[in-house]
Amino acid sequence: xxxxxxxxxxxxxxxxxxxxxxxxxxxxxxxxxxxxxxxxxxxxxxxxxxxxxxxxxxxxxxxxxxxxxxxxxxxxxxxxxxxxxxxxxxxxxxxxxxxxxxxxxxxxxxxxxxxxxxxxxxxxxxxxxxxxxxxxxxxxxxxxxxxxxxxxxxxxxxxxxxxxxxxxxxxxxxxxxxxxxxxxxxxxxxxxxxxxxxxxxxxxxxxxxxxxxxxxxxxxxxxxxxxxxxxxxxxxxxxxxxxxxxxxxxxxxxxxxxxxxxxxxxxxxxxxxxxxxxxxxxxxxxxxxxxxxxxxxxxxxxxxxxxxxxxxxxxxxxxxxxxxxxxxxxxxxxxxxxxxxxxxxxxxxxxxxxxxxxxxxxxxxxxxxxxxxxxxxxxxxxxxxxxxxxxxxxxxxxxxxxxxxxxxxxxxxxxxxxxxxxxxxxxxxxxxxxxxxxxxxxxxxxxxxxxxxxxxxxxxxxxxxxxxxxxxxxxxxxxxxxxxxxxxxxxxxxxxxxxxxxxxxxxxxxxxxxxxxxxxxxxxxxxxxxxxxxxxxxxxxxxxxxxxxxxxxxxxxxxxxxxxxxxxxxxxxxxxxxxxxxxxxxxxxxxxxxxxxxxxxxxxxxxxxxxxxxxxxxxxxxxxxxxxxxxxxxxxxxxxxxxxxxxx
Numbered sequence: 250x251x252x253x254x255x256x257x258x259x260x261x262x263x264x265x266x267x268x269x270x271x272x273x274x275x276x277x278x279x280x281x282x283x284x285x286x287x288x289x290x291x292x293x294x295x296x297x298x299x300x301x302x303x304x305x306x307x308x309x310x311x312x313x314x315x316x317x318x319x320x321x322x323x324x325x326x327x328x329x330x331x332x333x334x335x336x337x338x339x340x341x342x343x344x345x346x347x348x349x350x351x352x353x354x355x356x357x358x359x360x361x362x363x364x365x366x367x368x369x370x371x372x373x374x375x376x377x378x379x380x381x382x383x384x385x386x387x388x389x390x391x392x393x394x395x396x397x398x399x400x401x402x403x404x405x406x407x408x409x410x411x412x413x414x415x416x417x418x419x420x421x422x423x424x425x426x427x428x429x430x431x432x433x434x435x436x437x438x439x440x441x442x443x444x445x446x447x448x449x450x451x452x453x454x455x456x457x458x459x460x461x462x463x464x465x466x467x468x469x470x471x472x473x474x475x476x477x478x479x480x481x482x483x484x485x486x487x488x489x490x491x492x493x494x495x496x497x498x499x500x501x502x503x504x505x506x507x508x509x510x511x512x513x514x515x516x517x518x519x520x521x522x523x524x525x526x527x528x529x530x531x532x533x534x535x536x537x538x539x540x541x542x543x544x545x546x547x548x549x550x551x552x553x554x555x556x557x558x559x560x561x562x563x564x565x566x567x568x569x570x571x572x573x574x575x576x577x578x579x580x581x582x583x584x585x586x587x588x589x590x591x592x593x594x595x596x597x598x599x600x601x602x603x604x605x606x607x608x609x610x611x612x613x614x615x616x617x618x619x620x621x622x623x624x625x626x627x628x629x630x631x632x633x634x635x636x637x638x639x640x641x642x643x644x645x646x647x648x649x650x651x652x653x654x655x656x657x658x659x660x661x662x663x664x665x666x667x668x669x670x671x672x673x674x675x676x677x678x679x680x681x682x683x684x685x686x687x688x689x690x691x692x693x694x695x696x697x698x699x700x701x702x703x704x705x706x707x708x709x710x711x712x713x714x715x716x717x718x719x720x721x722x723x724x725x726x727x728x729x730x731x732x733x734x735x736x737x738x739x740x741x742x743x744x745x746x747x748x749x750x751x752x753x754x755x756x757x758x759x760x761x762x763x764x765x766x767x768x769x770x771x772x773x774x775x776x777x778x779x780x781x782x783x784x785x786x787x788x789x790x791x792x793x794x795x796x797x798x799x800x801x802x803x804x805x806x807x808x809x810x811x812x813x814x815x816x817x818x819x820x821x822x823x824x825x826x827x828x829x830x831x832x833x834x835x836x837x838x839x840x841x842x843x844x845x846x847x848x849x850x851x852x853x854x855x856x857x858x859x860x861x862x863x864x865x866x867x868x869x870x871x872x873x874x875x876x877x878x879x880x881x882x883x884x885x886x887x888x889x890x891x892x893x894x895x896x897x
Contacts, residue, residue: 277443279374279696280724281747283639284594284619284669286455287360287414288407292382294394297327298673300342300358302365303417308707312361314340314349317393322348326391328356330548331511332677344707352680352717359672362418362430364722367704369429369448371725372696375439375667375748377490377619379453380407381674384463385497385518390552400456401479408486411452434487436755443748451755453592454483454491462500462576466524469500469576476580480587489755490590490617493577494600497522501580502600503571505622506539510546516559517549526560532568533858536598536624540567572599581607588759590615593631594622594669605630606861610826610893615758620669621651628655632662637754639667639747641676642718642727644683645734652740665746672721679727680717686734688713688726695728695741767822768874768894769794773814777803779886788812791889799830802878802886810887813875816894819843823868823897825852826861827876830888833859836880841871848875858882868897 290298296315304311317324322338329336332355338348342357349357365376387398396402411432418428432450433439439449457463460479462471483491494502497519506527507515520526527541541562550559573581573596581604584591591608593601593616605627608616614635618627621641631638640651652666659666672678690712691702704711704722711719713726732741775788779801786801792814802810825839836855840848852864859882874894878887 276746276749277374277440277752278745279443279748280368280372280728280744281375281377281639281667281751282368282373282670282721282724283375283377283617283637283667283747283751284379284453284671284674285360285376285721286381286671286673287365287378288410289381289673290358291406291410292380292387292403294387294392294398295396296393297356297386297675298358299356300361302358302360303362303414305417308361308363309343312342312346312358314342314357315393324393325356326393326548327386327389327514328354330391330514330546331355331675344709346707346709350719352678352719355675355677359720361706361720361722362414363706364704364720365448366418366429367722368724370699371694371701371728372698372745373448373724374443375449375451375751377451377453378411379455379674380404380411380488381455381495382407383457383496385457385522386515386675388522389514389518389549391548400458401461401482404454404456405486408452408488411450415450432487434489436752436759439752439755449748451490452486452488454488455495455592455595456492457495457497458499459491459493459501459580462580464498464500464523469574471500471576473576473579476576476583480580480583480589484587484589488589490592490615491584492592492595493573493580493604495595498525498527498569498571500574501577502573503569503597504595504600505597505624506541506569508539508542510544512539512541513544513546513559514549516541517546517553520553520557520559528570529562529566530568530570531566532598536602536626537567538569538597538624540564569597569599571597573603578603578607585611585613585615585761588615588761590617590755590758592617592619593627594618594620596623598624601627603860605634606863608634609863609865610828610861611763612824612895613758613761614754615761617754620671625654629658632658632664635754635757637664637751639669641669641671642678644679645686645731645736646684648731649734649736649740652736652743659743665748665750666743667747667751668724668744670721670724678718681715683717684730684734686730688729688733692729694725695732695745701725701729764895766794766893767816767820767896768792768814768892771814771816773800773812775800775802775813776809776811777807777886779803786888791892794891796828796890799888799890801830801832801888805884805886808881809877809879811875811877812887812889812892813845813873814892814894815845816872816874819870819872820894821868821870821897822874822894823866824893824895825864825874825876826891826893826895827864828861828890828892829857829859830890831859831883832885832888833857833882834878834880834887835882837876837878839864839866840875840877841869842873842875843871845873855880
């Protein structure tokens with residue numbers, strides 16, 4: 250067939266990629282998909298996602314089904330277990346597309362380059378292409394494969410294919426650098442690409458065992474050196490953001506569970522890989538992971554060893570017992586040292602909470618929630634840091650409700666919104682009849698740039714009213730559906746501001762510099778110290794720059810207790826971090842003084858729960874800083890690993 254067909258006729262100006270959409274004051278306007286998987290057909294063993302986003306041999310080669318799906322789709326085992334209602338489909342793609350792509354399909358290409366092109370013409374300006382694979386899903390007995398399940402090998406191949414896709418599109422548009430699809434590795438280049446009216450494509454990574462960091466019977470199979478080597482390689486690839494865990498608990502963090510049939514399949518996969526099932530506990534606060542449920546999937550459970558069964562989970566226990574491990578903390582800090590953005594989605598609430606503690610302690614803005622997989626209670630903490638959040642494409646009412654839920658916070662922190670479409674990511678999309686709102690064709694794109702009619706591929710005409718949100722090219726149609734379903738111009742404006750908010754987060758991340766702890770090595774005193782013949786728990790141990798030494802108070806049953814440091818001279822400060830040992834404070838104050846005699850409180854809490862706390866307050870000048878504990882979390886005294894004092 251030669252080169253793949255274009256999305257439609259192009260004039261000379263369009264072929265040159267210069268349909269510029271500008272907004273005054275240097276602010277970019279457009280739509281953002283912050284979470285999608287263009288090249289996932291190369292992951293998961295090469296047979297989970299059928300069809301490719303491009304092929305040098307043309308559209309008929311790119312948009313064809315996996316061979317084991319012929320003749321009637323019965324071989325699409327993963328899809329048939331998780332989504333397909335009858336377990337069969339017509340495997341023919343181009344040119345008829347009788348049964349795929351469709352909104353319930355999890356195993357067919359939904360991001361063909363011409364479909365992505367249509368979304369770009371309809372106003373999309375940023376696309377985050379998460380290189381994705383999952384060695385555990387790949388290794389499932391039910392999953393066909395034609396290659397190794399090694400995750401790093403798959404990620405390398407996907408990065409290569411993304412570059413080949415860019416070159417392929419360049420060829421269609423007249424030569425190197427002329428295509429609409431531009432891979433960028435820094436926010437300045439992204440702005441330049443968008444200013445030219447093109448699509449800025451950012452590379453991210455979403456994998457289950459980064460750098461080989463799986464665990465077997467709770468024993469990590471990677472080291473800090475493995476993490477550093479892996480991150481250096483990602484940095485060289487041009488990767489700008491990544492997930493520390495995905496679907497399965499690993500040596501870095503516990504995950505936010507999947508539910509229902511898919512949850513059982515993944516839980517069996519976790520056991521096959523790690524020797525452990527998910528473990529749950531009662532959530533101590535309103536924060537929670539997804540309920541697993543107790544769906545029965547005989548095709549998967551029959552693969553377990555004799556005598557091994559999937560646990561029965563209590564409906565009242567919805568939190569993963571696993572959080573961010575010590576290796577996970579190391580990996581998080583290593584990402585920060587390289588100026589990478591951190592994805593919170595897929596982390597358990599215990600892991601995400603600890604990650605936010607660390608990010609807040611460093612005042613690090615590079616934090617993302619890209620497809621509605623983060624507990625809503627974390628949203629303000631994310632925005633306060635300077636992070637960015639987008640939503641999964643639910644049915645119109647569901648997406649609008651999720652958008653409205655955060656309206657006040659977005660207004661407070663001046664944030665736009667966007668999508669995490671997750672096409673080719675083993676997830677469903679809103680189908681026909683999911684909303685009563687009707688899109689009238691043709692309509693004008695959200696940016697006002699073009700008139701959009703129904704999308705045609707081969708012999709198939711796609712209409713979002715009749716087909717649902719079946720592929721990436723219907724993003725403009727989905728935006729119009731959201732508008733007429735009740736989102737109105739307010740939602741459109743919020744979506745159009747999404748790329749700018751994302752770029753501001755990225756810019757702040759790359760510009761971030763670690764601040765100096767003004768308290769390290771400075772003279773310190775305490776109201777009391779625990780006596781121990783083998784080690785010292787003196788006050789200065791909380792200011793020595795080591796996370797392995799600590800101050801501990803004496804007088805276990807006595808409140809209040811205090812710990813203070815002399816900075817040596819008056820300094821402008823606005824942030825104090827306190828890394829509590831398990832003997833922590835429920836209620837405590839951060840106080841400052843000029844003379845160590847008269848104290849003023851700049852921050853306080855009555856709901857402390859230990860761990861790493863960050864007290865941020867209006868900049869003030871002080872020489873002395875004091876932590877005053879007034880109520881303990883246990884019968885023991887107070888104990889602090891390290892205190893940080895940072896300038897404004």
